[in-house]
Amino acid sequence: MVSMVDFDLGILYWAGVFIAFFSSFLIFGKQKKKMQDFLLAIWFLIIGIHLVFFVLFRSDGYLQYSYLIGYELLLPFMHGPMLYLYILSVTGVNPDKKAWLFNWLPVLLICLILSPFLILSPQDRIVVYQNNGKGYEVLSNMLKVLMNFSGVLYVSLSLLAVKKYKQKITDQFSNTEKINLNWSYYLITGIAVIWIAVIIKNDILIFSMVVLFILVAAYFGISRVGILNLSHDTERADKKGAGNELVKYYNNSPGGDMMQAIYEKLIKQMTQEKLYKDPDLNLNYVAKLLDVHPNILSKTINSMENKNFYDYINRQRVEEFKRIASLPENQKYTILSLAFESGFNSKTSFNRNFKKYMNCSPREFLKSQNLNLE
Structure with missing residues (x-):
């Protein structure tokens, strides 16, 4: 007999499934979609599918869908890569084919590890499932360790990606208040908290938190203010041209004499024009005025002032x-x-x-x- 609590939680989980799928379709329907939109939409689909598996398997649904048993074990290993790839994308590092392959390789390895179990007949898998993995204890323990490692690894990699991005914006911009990184931190924190629940091994807590996560993530993911994409700004600056020194010095570290000359030009501009009074001043604009490449100007400021562009201005x-x-x-x-x-x-x-x-x-x-x- 289904208890009232189980019934209420069932409604909660199905609501989470609906929100995940509906949010994914909304994002896919956006005009002028970016890579981060596609990644978030795909991730929401994966979360929705994961919730469907949980809802079916928490009751006797696994008996009706026995051919699906075992495949639910792949889904936890997908969330870490999707989080990391999404964070890379919103911080201006659009993942290429190599990044996709490298980060999804662990999922393929889990498929190979699970293959001895997945090749069993549906009826044999039901028996193993009903006996809490008896006969596959080593495989079960291995998956638990790898799952926890995956969570810690990808949360750490995502935090590192945001940290690198913060360093980039202080190297390029004199004011960073309009560049909002809170969304990234909320997302990473939410996944980290869920992974703590995974380590605690409480399925009800885990998937209740997943529903809350998808609700918050869907709202902010669809309506949030976009994070500034540095790569686009750099591309625009490069297309406008940074002078002949771009060709001459782009692949070489500037020498002491060159740095001194650039530094003197910079001081002259700052003294005469008071460029720092422009609240939207950025490295690319100053580099264009001085007819140098932004990378060279950044190195000059770092060397001569021992500061990044943000601190200098x-x-x-x-x-x-x-x-x-x-x-x-x-x-x-x-x-x-x-x-x-x-x-x-x-x-x-x-x-x-x-x-x-x-x-x-x-x-x-x-x-x-x-x-x-x-």
Whole structure:
């Protein structure tokens, strides 16, 4: 007899199946789809199929669909690769055929490992299933270890991909507030929590969390603001041309004399034009002004200033704020208005960078200078 709790959970799981499939079809129906859209849609389909297997097998459905027994063991190994490939895509590294093959190779290996069980007749598989894998204990334990390893590996790889992306954006942009990485962190955290439940070995907890995950992931995955794709920006900059030095120096590390010359040109531009006052300033734009390749300019700043582009520009914005805040004619303005005048695009960014370079808040600094700005 089916209990009320089982009945309620059944509705929950079937709702998760519907959301997964419906979200996948919505994404496939989007216009101007990107690689990340295809990956998310495919992943939602896999999650939906996984939930269907669970709903069928938690009751006596495996008796009716005995020919499916064993194939559900492949599905957990698909989520890690899909997470990682999706994170790569939204951070500007569109996976190629080699990446697909390399990350799906473990799934193929699991197929080979499972083959002795999958070649059994459906009736024999039912017997093994009903006896909790008796006779296949070694195979079962091996799959559990590999499943847990897969979860830890792909969560770690995904976090590493986001970390690398954060480094790229600080090498290219002077303001990063509009580049929202929260979606990636939410996704990785959700999968990590589910994998913890897998390690705990509680199926009800696992698949209840999967339904919650698919609900949240579907909402944010379809409606979220896209993460900036650095590769597209770089391609546009390269097509516009970075001068003759692109051809001459692209594959070579710039020498000391060349770096010094570029650095002097950079200082001149910053001093005369105050480029840092542009809140949307980026490396490609500055490189074009100086007629150098962005990679060479980045190396120059790293070498001469021991800073990335983000830190270099925001340090100058802090110095500009200190300068204009001390002018008598500016005492009528607010702290935030002068911060915006210096090139910052938000109060949060201003306060964070000011404290980073000055080891005190803007108000503490102004007070030490006997300046009374609101």
